[in-house]
Every structure is written in structure tokens, then in C-alpha cells.
Amino acid sequence: MSVQQNSRMSDWIRINASTVPKRPCFVTDTATYTFGEVNSRVNRLVSVLRRMGVGKGDRVALFATDSAQYVETLLACMKLGAVYVPLNFRLAGPELQALLRTAEAKVLFFSDRYTDLVRGVDVPGLKTTISYDSHSGDESYESLVDTGDDVEVDVPMSDDELVCLAFTSGTTALPKGVMHSQRMAKHMVMQCIVERAMTSISFHYSAAPLFHVGGMLYTLSGVARGHTSLVLPAFDAPTVAHWMARGGLDGVFLVPTMIDTLLHEPAVADPASDFSRLGSIGYGAAPMSPSLLRRAMDRFQCDFMNMFGAGTEAGLQTVLTPEDHRRALAGDEHLLGSIGKAGMGVVLRLCDPENDTELVDVPDGEVGEIVTRADAVMSGYLGQPEETAKVLVDGWFRGGDLAWRDKEGYLYLNGRKKDMIIRGGENIYPVEIEHVLGGYPGVREVAVVGVPDEHWGEIVRAHVILEDGAALDVDEVRAWCRARLAGYKVPARFSLEADFPRNASGKVLKRELRDRAG
Numbered sequence: 001m002s003v004q005q006n007s008r009m010s011d012w013i014r015i016n017a018s019t020v021p022k023r024p025c026f027v028t029d030t031a032t033y034t035f036g037e038v039n040s041r042v043n044r045l046v047s048v049l050r051r052m053g054v055g056k057g058d059r060v061a062l063f064a065t066d067s068a069q070y071v072e073t074l075l076a077c078m079k080l081g082a083v084y085v086p087l088n089f090r091l092a093g094p095e096l097q098a099l100l101r102t103a104e105a106k107v108l109f110f111s112d113r114y115t116d117l118v119r120g121v122d123v124p125g126l127k128t129t130i131s132y133d134s135h136s137g138d139e140s141y142e143s144l145v146d147t148g149d150d151v152e153v154d155v156p157m158s159d160d161e162l163v164c165l166a167f168t169s170g171t172t173a174l175p176k177g178v179m180h181s182q183r184m185a186k187h188m189v190m191q192c193i194v195e196r197a198m199t200s201i202s203f204h205y206s207a208a209p210l211f212h213v214g215g216m217l218y219t220l221s222g223v224a225r226g227h228t229s230l231v232l233p234a235f236d237a238p239t240v241a242h243w244m245a246r247g248g249l250d251g252v253f254l255v256p257t258m259i260d261t262l263l264h265e266p267a268v269a270d271p272a273s274d275f276s277r278l279g280s281i282g283y284g285a286a287p288m289s290p291s292l293l294r295r296a297m298d299r300f301q302c303d304f305m306n307m308f309g310a311g312t313e314a315g316l317q318t319v320l321t322p323e324d325h326r327r328a329l330a331g332d333e334h335l336l337g338s339i340g341k342a343g344m345g346v347v348l349r350l351c352d353p354e355n356d357t358e359l360v361d362v363p364d365g366e367v368g369e370i371v372t373r374a375d376a377v378m379s380g381y382l383g384q385p386e387e388t389a390k391v392l393v394d395g396w397f398r399g400g401d402l403a404w405r406d407k408e409g410y411l412y413l414n415g416r417k418k419d420m421i422i423r424g425g426e427n428i429y430p431v432e433i434e435h436v437l438g439g440y441p442g443v444r445e446v447a448v449v450g451v452p453d454e455h456w457g458e459i460v461r462a463h464v465i466l467e468d469g470a471a472l473d474v475d476e477v478r479a480w481c482r483a484r485l486a487g488y489k490v491p492a493r494f495s496l497e498a499d500f501p502r503n504a505s506g507k508v509l510k511r512e513l514r515d516r517a518g
Contacts, residue, residue: 008157009186009220010078013039016226024228026068027203029239033068035226038075044148045076052107052128056081056155059103059165063087063096063118064111065233066210069132069141071219073109074210078163081155085165086211088503089114095175097121102177102382103165112136159183165382166213166312177382178312185220187345187375188213188315192221194344195319196282196305201251205230205243207258213311214285218253241267250279253307255506256288259296260445268299278302280322284309286507287413287431289438289446290336297329308339308413310399313391315376316343318411337435338410339403347373350405351398353417359393367414367429370401402429419510421450421458426488428460430510433491436484437462440477442470447500447508448491462491463513465499472496 007015013035016025021036033041054060060082064070077084085103087096089111100108100123108126110118112133130144131137157163164180204222206229208215222229230243235258243249245267254262259281262268280303281296288306297304303322309315320340328335342348350368352360362368377397380388391398402414414429421428430448437446445465450458466472474494481490501512 008078009163009182009189009224010075010155010157012220012224013042013075014152016223020226023226025223026071026229026231028068028231031068038068038072040150041145042072042075042079043150043152044145045072046079046153047149047151048144048147049076049080049082049107050153054080054082054107056157057162058082058106059085061085061087061100061103061105061108062110062211063089063091063114064109064132065089065113066215066231067111067132067233068231070109070210071223071229071231074216074220075223079153079155081157081161083162083165085167086216087167088211089209090503091117093117093120097123099167099175099177100126108137109141110137157182159186160379162379168312176384176387179379179382181379183375184315184378185217188217188311189220189224191316191344191376192217193225195307195316195321196221196251196280200279201227203228203230203248204251204253205232205240205249206253207235207240207255208253208285209234212285213315214253217311218282237261237265238267241265241273244268244278245273245275248277250277251282252278252280253282253284255285256283256292257286257445257502257506259283259288260292263292263295263299275300275302280305282307285311287415287434289435290333291439293336297325306339307343309343310372310397310401313378313399314372314397315374317346317348317370317372317374319343320410324410335410337412338406339413340411341409342372345374345376348411349396350403350411353400353402353420356390359396359398364405364407367402367404367427369398369417370403370411371396371398373397419449421448421460423450423453423458423460423488424456428489430460433460433462433481433485433489436481437464437477437491440480442467442472444470445500447510447513449510449514451493451514453492459492460489461493461495463495463497463500463516465497 016035017039022034024032025035025038026033060077074084106127108129115136129137130139132141159182162179163182163185166178167175206215206218210216219229282305284307304325306320309317318340324335349371350362351371353369373396400417403411405411413431415431419430433448434446444467447463451461453459501509
């Protein structure tokens with residue numbers, strides 16, 4: 001089927017339930033749900049929520065691991081005109097309470113494993129808690145669905161009205177509530193469909209969690225296109241390797257750390273494993289070193305696509321296409337370090353990151369802040385007009401990501417403005433150093449941060465994870481860096497790590513690394 005840009009998001013499941021009712025919509029480890037079944041279950045959930053008094057504009061929060069029922073809840077909210085609020089399931093009790101209060105949630109869906117946290121919150125206006133797994137809430141999800149009426153509800157929704165309130169990850173500050181209009185959410189889904197050429201994908205898996213915008217959008221793309229989505233509670237390397245090799249997956253989206261984990265999985269390392277059905281691997285949410293990307297392309301022998309953006313606030317911004325990856329393998333290896341060119345419907349500029357008052361473009365070859373304008377840009381931060389004004393300038397979004405552009409128009413990421421290191425007045429961009437160290441033999445992963453220094457103001461410290469059995473000779477690795485970097489960029493300190501602190505989307509929490517003793 002084709003997806004109409006002027007359709008409502010609530011139409012997608014309804015249309016496919018009519019056109020391909022027996023096609024699997026969601027596949028889990030234990031069950032398969034067809035489009036017809038999902039639409040019926042969503043309708044019954046809608047009728048129950050309406051009886052509870054949930055209507056247009058009400059906030060419905062979700063605090064749970066991934067499941068088919070989670071996606072059904074999102075679809076029910078779309079039909080009701082309610083605003084769904086996906087919450088990071090790693091939140092502590094006080095954080096959960098604070099975000100539920102900020103969102104003014106009326107209903108909370110949750111997984112049983114978080115029962116104690118849910119029972120401990122005090123949220124004025126929260127009327128009902130619904131457990132996906134049992135009766136530990138006020139209501140049980142499956143019991144509610146069983147008692148609902150399978151009747152279609154059609155609530156008018158304009159493109160300017162809110163469909164989602166998504167909170168930022170809080171890697172540099174307290175989470176902010178990002179307001180997603182229907183226009184924004186639809187455009188982000190369309191970007192996924194068009195850029196990933198989802199017309200050629202029939203069975204897809206996204207390892208990004210559903211509370212993360214990326215995970216949500218890839219799964220909704222399957223709903224919109226009438227294709228099947230694998231839904232697992234969480235990323236598990238052996239399970240995902242099984243589905244990739246023998247489960248029939250022809251498309252996946254993975255965070256770079258997950259790709260690295262899979263490459264170390266015995267079933268993937270085994271030359272006898274067959275990944276011939278796998279047509280494409282999309283990756284994003286965090287930087288990927290060229291050396292890791294090259295190893296992944298050699299092993300899986302399928303199309304790769306780098307999808308970079310500010311998903312929570314501005315959707316997809318750039319794409320490095322499968323054709324670009326093939327060109328890199330044919331000799332233009334520098335493209336493996338690129339994030340590509342502007343994505344569908346995106347107007348992109350690189351602007352002076354030091355100028356906070358106006359947008360001034362920088363020339364090609366110079367580092368600038370990525371600034372974009374598109375339908376996928378947020379409506380703003382909930383209740384924070386001053387914070388909104390800092391990042392939305394005359395319709396342009398400036399999110400703090402830094403990059404430079406070559407003569408062909410390809411962009412190369414230089415980290416985030418807040419991660420930039422200033423050593424003796426010289427600007428240092430961690431990603432450049434991370435790419436160099438990532439190519440050193442025995443290095444599995446690198447994160448570079450700036451730490452205070454009395455003389456230089458800041459110096460470079462590299463946190464390194466080694467391959468099993470590898471060792472790090474500091475003098476040799478410094479010599480490796482000096483041959484490839486200006487002297488002031490060479491790390492002054494190294495710290496060997498077993499793992500990095502990360503948020504749920506796989507991004508390294510550099511603020512925590514900075515706080516560690518050298």
C-alpha cells in the first residue's frame with residue numbers, strides 16, 4: 001500500500017486491517033498478531049479508555065519494556081486523540097514521579113517489573129494504572145481488552161495538534177518535554193519509509209527501545225506500510241542473531257554498540273552462519289567508528305545506511321545511503337566516516353557555533369553547528385519558552401551537533417558543542433580523536449573527554465575499551481596519534497575501562513566519564 005501524506009496517523013492500522021488483515025503486524029518470541037487482530041484489539045482498548053474518561057488531549061504515559069501491547073497503546077492514543085508519553089524504563093522513582101507530574105498524566109501503563117516504582121509515585125490527576133503483565137495495577141491490560149467493544153472511533157485531528165510528549169534523554173541536563181505535533185510525527189515516519197526504502201523490507205526489527213523516538217518511528221513505519229515488525233522486550237545479542245540468521249529478518253536498525261556486540265557473538269562470528277536474507281542494516285543514535293563499520297560490512301554483506309538526527313527534537317537530519325557505503329568500499333574510504341547529506345525534506349546549514357544570537361553560515365571545510373528546518377522539527381519544550389527560544393530560531397533548529405562539509409556536500413560529525421574541548425585556546429573535537437584511536441590494533445571502543453587542567457584549562461583524556469587479550473602501550477598509542485593528529489590533540493591521559501556508562505539508546509554518558517578519577 002502507499003502512505004498518504006494527508007492521512008491521519010490513526011488511519012494507518014485501520015487501512016491495513018482492511019487491505020491486508022491476515023498479514024502479521026507484530027511478531028514476538030511467543031505470539032504473532034495480524035493487522036486485523038491488532039486493529040480489533042486497539043479498538044477494544046479505545047472503547048475501555050473512553051469509558052475511563054480518556055479523551056482528546058489527555059496524557060497517557062507508558063513505563064514499560066517493549067511489547068506488541070505497548071505499540072497497541074500508542075495506536076489507541078492516536079485513535080482517541082490522546083497524547084502518548086513514552087518514558088525511559090530506567091528512571092528512578094523520583095525521576096518517574098517528576099516526569100509524570102510534568103506530563104500531567106491521567107493514565108499510566110506499566111510492566112510488572114516496575115510495580116514497586118509505580119506504587120511509590122504520588123501524581124495528582126493520575127486516575128488509573130494499567131499493568132501489561134498481570135493485576136498489579138488498578139487494571140490488567142488483557143482483561144480490559146477482553147471487555148472492550150470492537151467499534152471504530154474517528155476523532156478529528158489537525159496536523160498542528162499534539163500526538164506525543166517525548167522527554168529528552170537528559171545526558172547534559174534535566175529531561176525536557178518535547179512536544180510532537182501530528183505533522184512532526186508523520187514526517188518522521190515518512191522519512192523512515194522513504195530513506196530506508198521500506199518498500200523492499202517485509203520483516204523489520206528496531207533494537208532502539210520504543211520509548212526512544214527511533215524505536216517508535218521504525219515500528220510505526222511498519223504499521224504505516226503494512227509490513228511486519230519483530231518486537232522483543234529488549235536487545236539480546238543471541239536472540240537478535242538468531243532472528244537475523246534464521247528468523248527471516250530482512251531489515252534491522254541497530255545502535256553501533258549493538259553491532260559491535262553482535263560481531264562478538266559466536267553465532268555471528270561462525271563463518272557457517274547465513275545472513276543472505278538480510279537486505280539492510282540501518283544504524284544511528286551514536287557515532288560509529290570507520291573500523292567497526294568496515295568489520296560489520298565485511299561480515300553481513302548487505303546494504304548499510306547511516307541515519308543521523310536529533311530524533312526527539314528534529315527527526316532525521318542526514319543520511320549516508322547504501323550507494324555511499326558501496327562507493328566507500330570501492331575506494332572512497334573517507335565516506336565511512338561521514339554522516340552523509342541532508343535527508344528527505346530537510347534544509348540543512350552549518351552555522352557558527354560560537355554565535356548564540358544569530359545564524360551565520362560557515363564555509364565548507366570549517367566546523368559548524370548543524371541547523372535544520374523541516375516538518376520534523378518539534379513544536380517546542382513543554383512549559384519552557386526560554387529553553388525553546390535557545391534552539392528554535394525563526395523555524396530553524398540548532399541542537400548543538402557539530403560537523404564540517406566537504407566539497408561534495410558530505411558531512412562529517414565533530415561531536416557536540418558541549419563536548420568540545422578547549423585546550424590553551426585551541427578547539428578540539430573528540431570525534432576526530434575517537435576515529436583515530438578506534439583504528440589502533442586491539443582497541444574496541446573509545447570515548448574522549450576534556451578534563452580540567454591548571455595550565456591548559458582543559459586536556460584530552462581518552463577512555464578505552466580493549467578487545468579480549470589486548471594490551472595498551474601508552475607510548476606506542478601516543479606515537480600512533482601523533483602520526484595522524486596535531487600534537488595538541490594527542491590524549492594526555494588514558495583510562496582503561498571494562499564498559500562505558502550509557503543511556504538507553506546506547507549513547508555514552510560523557511559527563512559521567514568526566515567525573516571519573518583520571
